[in-house]
Each structure stands twice: as structure tokens, then as C-alpha cells.
Amino acid sequence: MIRAVNLIMLIVVLAPVVVVMWMSLTPTAMFVLPITQFSFRWYREALSYPGFVDAFFLSAELALFAALITLALCFLAVYGIVRYRPAGAAVLRSFFTAPLLVSAVVFGIAMLQFVNRIGLYNQFSGLLLAHVVLVVPFAIRSLEATVRAVPEELEWASMILGRSRANTLLRITLPLCARGLVTAFLFCFLLSFSEVTTTLFMTGPSLQTLPVRIYTYMSDRIDPTVAAVSALVVLVSLAVVVFLNLLGGFRRLDSQG
Amino acid sequence: MQDRRIPAPWLFAAPLILVMAIGFVWPLLQALVNSLHPNTPQGIDVTQWTFGNYKRLADPFYGEILVRTLRISFAVTAITGLLAYPVALYLARLSPRAQSLVILAYISPWLVNTVVKALGWTLLLRTNGVVNTILLQLDIVSTPLKLMLNETGVVIALIPGHFIFVLLPLWAAVSGLDPALSWAAGTLGARPSAVFWRVILPLTLPAFVAGLVINFIMNMTAFAIPMLLGGARNMVASMLAYQVNLITLDWPMGGALAVTLLALTLAIVWAGQKFAMQLAAGRGLRP
Numbered sequence: 001m002i003r004a005v006n007l008i009m010l011i012v013v014l015a016p017v018v019v020v021m022w023m024s025l026t027p028t029a030m031f032v033l034p035i036t037q038f039s040f041r042w043y044r045e046a047l048s049y050p051g052f053v054d055a056f057f058l059s060a061e062l063a064l065f066a067a068l069i070t071l072a073l074c075f076l077a078v079y080g081i082v083r084y085r086p087a088g089a090a091v092l093r094s095f096f097t098a099p100l101l102v103s104a105v106v107f108g109i110a111m112l113q114f115v116n117r118i119g120l121y122n123q124f125s126g127l128l129l130a131h132v133v134l135v136v137p138f139a140i141r142s143l144e145a146t147v148r149a150v151p152e153e154l155e156w157a158s159m160i161l162g163r164s165r166a167n168t169l170l171r172i173t174l175p176l177c178a179r180g181l182v183t184a185f186l187f188c189f190l191l192s193f194s195e196v197t198t199t200l201f202m203t204g205p206s207l208q209t210l211p212v213r214i215y216t217y218m219s220d221r222i223d224p225t226v227a228a229v230s231a232l233v234v235l236v237s238l239a240v241v242v243f244l245n246l247l248g249g250f251r252r253l254d255s256q257g
Numbered sequence: 258m259q260d261r262r263i264p265a266p267w268l269f270a271a272p273l274i275l276v277m278a279i280g281f282v283w284p285l286l287q288a289l290v291n292s293l294h295p296n297t298p299q300g301i302d303v304t305q306w307t308f309g310n311y312k313r314l315a316d317p318f319y320g321e322i323l324v325r326t327l328r329i330s331f332a333v334t335a336i337t338g339l340l341a342y343p344v345a346l347y348l349a350r351l352s353p354r355a356q357s358l359v360i361l362a363y364i365s366p367w368l369v370n371t372v373v374k375a376l377g378w379t380l381l382l383r384t385n386g387v388v389n390t391i392l393l394q395l396d397i398v399s400t401p402l403k404l405m406l407n408e409t410g411v412v413i414a415l416i417p418g419h420f421i422f423v424l425l426p427l428w429a430a431v432s433g434l435d436p437a438l439s440w441a442a443g444t445l446g447a448r449p450s451a452v453f454w455r456v457i458l459p460l461t462l463p464a465f466v467a468g469l470v471i472n473f474i475m476n477m478t479a480f481a482i483p484m485l486l487g488g489a490r491n492m493v494a495s496m497l498a499y500q501v502n503l504i505t506l507d508w509p510m511g512g513a514l515a516v517t518l519l520a521l522t523l524a525i526v527w528a529g530q531k532f533a534m535q536l537a538a539g540r541g542l543r544p
Contacts, residue, residue, distance in 0.1 A: 005343035010362055013417040016377025017366050019387060023380050073273040080269025092270055099281060103478030103522060105495040109502050109515040113291050114284035129280040136277065194370035197480045201502065211370040215481060218376055230373040237369045245361055
């Protein structure tokens with residue numbers, strides 16, 4: 001019985017993603033069921049629609065910068081917390097993971113009113129700030145495990161041999177964390193790349209990320225072109241997920257989340 | 258040595274603290290401050306302070322939206338709760354390798370953005386969609402079912418959307434149990450159902466409740482799925498927030514909505530945590 005429940009649940013969880021990929025291969029302009037022939041024409045259509053192509057590059061650029069900035073900020077903060085164990089460590093950790101408690105809608109409203117107030121409405125930097133804050137909790141959790149796994153003795157050895165702490169951090173600790181850093185980077189990239197709600201609340205019409213562009217397109221009409229671009233998004237996401245899994249990233253995230 | 262080491266951790270954390278202060282604390286405070294000013298045709302009147310925006314929330318129009326939001330969220334969380342235990346118990350019995358594969362299958366759709374999944378559900382649930390086509394072909398129904406642009410569609414699409422928030426903590430709790438507990442109960446004559454109700458359930462209840470709480474607030478604040486599968490006629494809180502902030506541009510009211518939603522979710526999280534801790538304490542467990 002419990003096996004059947006698991007199977008049904010798996011189907012239900014995977015169904016929407018599979019259906020989008022399947023439907024994107026229809027040769028006709030309407031989704032006529034059953035689909036017996038397959039064609040890539042809607043992919044060509046999607047890739048020649050500038051709205052989607054521009055939005056893809058904006059999303060990729062945003063996710064790249066958001067992940068890199070978050071990684072740099074969080075690595076330093078986590079190093080400080082893990083190595084020095086300051087009295088306020090617990091408070092700092094709760095502060096950095098607090099965005100998890102604020103729903104995307106609430107944060108989107110707050111961001112909308114904030115970027116308008118300081119004149120960053122419809123600016124890349126405003127979006128970037130929001131995406132950094134959104135992925136910080138995940139980076140903190142995943143990097144904390146990474147830094148903890150580095151034996152402190154190796155840093156002591158390096159410092160006894162005359163390297164400064166900064167030099168040790170750069171030449172010893174950072175390389176030892178490489179795998180964890182790549183994992184955290186991919187995870188942050190994917191979360192930013194997939195973010196919909198906050199971005200939708202705070203962006204103007206001329207600065208739409210790919211998920212937001214798909215959303216606005218879909219509110220107007222549903223055709224195979226939007227299915228094709230969605231299928232491409234799924235492929236990008238799955239590629240990152242497979243990579244993450246190869247790095248063993250999920251075990252680390254599961255145990256913490 | 259000691260006095261030189263004290264400021265170091267704060268120095269390392271300072272850049273992130275600064276970014277979080279500007280990008281997280283300030284925006285939330287900005288929305289709070291805006292919500293305490295009246296809205297005028299010329300914009301926000303910052304010279305006046307008022308609770309008027311919150312008082313307007315008592316209007317039956319908002320009450321109806323809140324009740325619908327809670328109804329949908331509760332339905333989703335209840336069904337999720339029923340489904341999560343069988344799946345977690347099944348998972349825990351698999352080999353570690355199989356477990357991580359199945360978990361990956363549950364996690365990967367979560368990492369695909371919601372809009373794409375909403376598109377998938379639309380293609381599945383609409384009148385001439387996949388589900389209705391199959392049901393008609395198999396003669397299970399004679400006319401297509403109305404599966405979307407109503408609350409049913411929202412509930413159907415939200416269940417798998419937020420399933421892992423219950424599954425992951427529950428799976429961790431179930432697979433963390435000492436198998437000797439179940440064997441001991443079995444050798445003492447307990448049937449499998451008794452082992453579940455008397456041993457497994459009490460020991461994993463805190464994790465289960467914690468997962469349900471997160472699931473509930475995720476349902477309460479979901480946006481894209483209710484919008485695209487429920488339609489404008491089945492407005493929930495997040496859609497109202499969108500309308501007020503981006504269509505009617507009444508930011509003081511929008512701020513009040515944000516603050517209220519935030520307070521509501523924090524209250525639910527707090528109560529849920531207290532409840533889970535009490536459960537744990539009641540069973541002689543550490544929280």
C-alpha cells in the first residue's frame with residue numbers, strides 16, 4: 001500500500017514537468033491529443049522570439065552575479081562564525097537565515113516599496129540585491145558544513161610556518177573548500193534562476209527575468225512556444241541538479257534542511 | 258591575544274551584515290512605515306500617521322479572501338499530511354542508494370521554477386487537457402471535469418509543489434529511528450499497525466508537525482499557482498497583495514497587507530514550534 005502511495009506521489013510530483021517537455025514537441029499549433037508526431041519547430045520559434053532570449057540572458061546574468069556575491073559574503077561570514085565562535089554566533093546565524101521566514105510575496109512587496117524609495121526601481125542592481133538576500137540562507141547552511149569540515153590544525157600549521165591568517169585563508173582554507181563552494185554556487189545559481197514571485201512583484205516591464213517573462217506570456221495565452229521555452233528552462237535546471245548530485249551536494253543540504 | 262581576537266569574527270561577518278541590513282531589514286521597515294501613512298491621490302502622505310490601513314482589513318471583502326486562503330492552505334496541508342507518512346516509511350525501507358535516487362526525484366521538480374510547473378498543470382487540468390482526455394477516452398466521465406480555474410485546481414497543483422517541506426524532515430526523522438525499536442515492539446507481539454501508532458508516530462511527530470507548519474505557510478503565500486490555476490475570481494491573499502501594490506498602487510495598504518501576512522506566518526511558525534516542542538517534551542524526547 002505504501003509503495004502505491006509513493007508511486008502515485010512521484011507521478012504527481014513529476015507530471016507537470018514531464019507534460020511540459022512532452023507537449024513542447026507537438027508539431028501542431030494547438031495541443032491536439034494524443035501527440036503521435038514530434039517536432040522541434042516550437043523550439044526554433046521560442047529561440048527566435050527576442051522576448052525570451054533577452055530574458056534568458058538577464059536571468060543567467062542575474063543568477064551568476066547573485067551566486068558569486070552571495071558566496072563571497074557568506075564564505076567570509078561563515079569563516080568568522082565557525083573559526084572564532086563569537087558570543088553572538090547563534091544570533092548571527094538566525095539573522096542570516098531569517099529570509100526563509102519571510103515569504104516571497106511579503107519580501108517582494110517590501111522590495112518594491114524600497115527600490116522605489118531609493119530610486120533603484122527597474123534597475124539591475126535592485127534585482128541583484130533582492131536575489132542575494134533570497135539565496136543567503138541556503139549559502140550559509142551549505143557553506144557552514146563545508147568550512148566545518150576543514151581541519152583547523154591545517155590552518156594552525158600554516159600560520160605556525162609563518163603565513164598570515166589572510167594568506168592562510170586564501171591559500172589553504174579556500175582550496176580545501178572548493179568542492180563545497182562549487183556546490184553552494186550551483187545551488188544559489190539555480191535558486192536565483194528559478195525565482196518567480198519576489199522578482200514579479202518588484203520588476204518593471206523592461207526588466208523581466210525568464211520566469212517572469214514566461215508568467216506574463218502565459219497570462220496572455222498558452223501555446224507550444226511557451227511550452228518549448230519552459231522545456232528549455234527545465235533542461236537547464238535539470239543539468240544543474242545532476243551536476244549538484246554528482247558533487248554529493250544534496251546529502252549535505254538534506255541533513256541541514 | 259584575547260583582545261585582538263574579539264572583533265575578528267564581526268569583521269568577517271560585517272559585509273554580509275551590511276548587505277542584509279540594507280537589502281532585508283530596511284525594505285521590511287520601509288513597508289512597515291509606509292503602512293502607517295495614509296494614501297492620497299498625490300502619493301503617500303508622510304506627514305500623517307494612521308492605523309487606517311489596518312482597520313480597512315476588517316472589511317468583509319478582505320475577510321472573504323482570508324477565509325479562502327486559509328481554506329485552500331488547510332486542505333493542501335491536510336492531504337499532504339496524509340500522504341507524507343506512507344512515502345517516508347516506504348523510503349526508509351529502501352537501500353541508501355535507492356533512497357537518495359527517490360529523494361532526488363522529489364527534489365528536482367522543486368528546483369524547476371513554479372511558473373513552468375503551473376504551465377504543466379494547466380496543460381494537464383484544463384477542459385481539453387491531458388487528464389480530461391484520458392478520463393473521456395476511458396469512459397470514466399462523459400463530460401470534461403472542471404479541474405481548474407477553481408479551488409480544486411489550486412489544491413491539486415499546490416500539493417506536489419510543497420510536498421518536500423513535509424517529506425524531508427519526516428524522512429530524516431523516520432530513517433533516524435533505531436530499527437531495534439520496531440523489532441523490539443514486534444518481538445513483544447505488537448502488530449505492524451500498532452508499531453506505527455505506538456512507536457513510530459509518537460517519535461516522529463515533532464518533525465512531522467514542523468514540516469506541516471512550513472507547508473501551511475508556503476501554501477498561504479503561494480502566488481503563481483493560485484493566480485494561473487485559480488484565476489482572478491478565486492482571489493487569495495497573495496493575489497490581493499499583487500493587485501493592491503502593482504495595479505491600484507496603494508502602497509500604504511499594500512504595506513499593511515505585507516505586515517499582516519508576515520505577522521500571521523510568524524505567529525503560525527511560533528505556535529507550531531511551541532507545539533512540536535511540547536510534543537517532544539511530552540514523550541520524554543529532547544526538542
